[in-house]
């Protein structure tokens with residue numbers, strides 16, 4: 001198990017190096033998040049143990065499009081928030097030196113039990129912004145920085161839970177554009193080679209599910225023809241953005257991918273962030289907001 005985890009981590013590192021080599025313009029963003037991504041991977045692959053009891057999740061309700069997070073309470077009072085925080089604060093400090101002082105303050109506040117993580121997370125998927133504002137002012141940290149920290153610790157815990165729960169749930173039909181586990185929207189889509197299925201990758205827990213190619217994952221609008229729904233950059237036929245004229249959202253998409261197994265959606269999303277810039281310039285908004293497509297802390 002430990003050996004396999006090590007292999008997974010070095011594979012992830014190789015993917016980051018490969019992305020930087022092929023997309024040198026995204027070097028800053030990938031380098032800033034590199035250690036954060038590696039730490040998250042280690043947490044999800046076994047450094048944290050999480051419980052998720054899906055015995056009260058009904059497949060019928062899933063088929064009526066009620067995600068797991070709306071059928072049961074995903075977070076109990078003893079989730080490993082402290083451990084996850086202490087694993088992620090150092091790589092955030094290295095990757096984002098401009099946030100280092102505030103991260104140190106958060107670390108101190110956790111040690112001194114200034115706030116209780118459960119106050120914020122147990123109401124998931126309804127997360128209350130006023131709690132973030134309160135904690136930010138209590139600790140003297142910018143609210144957007146506190147939010148950045150909370151999102152970063154939420155994702156690996158959700159990821160570990162999804163990894164454990166999804167195999168227990170077995171097969172079920174799901175035809176919504178949001179995640180059947182955590183309700184999150186996709187950060188990227190991947191269209192497979194030959195069979196041309198579109199797979200959406202959740203921006204929060206990392207779960208992936210199959211979805212109709214011409215329906216908008218955000219608003220459910222079905223385009224008349226496939227040709228008009230994808231925006232391409234000249235000379236790159238594997239990379240594009242799905243666009244919806246109805247809700248003005250876009251979804252970064254990789255096409256003709258043979259093996260989706262090895263693919264890390266965060267790395268793909270970061271290396272293609274030039275497409276985000278382009279689509280936002282054209283007036284579209286992303287289907288899912290990520291830490292790198294709207295919030296840009298100084299990386300120098």
Ligand SMILES: [Zn+2]
Pocket residue numbers: 162179180181182183184202203204205206207
């Ligand atoms: Zn999810």
Ligand SMILES: [Zn+2]
Pocket residue numbers: 216217218219220221244245246247248249
């Ligand atoms: Zn739409």
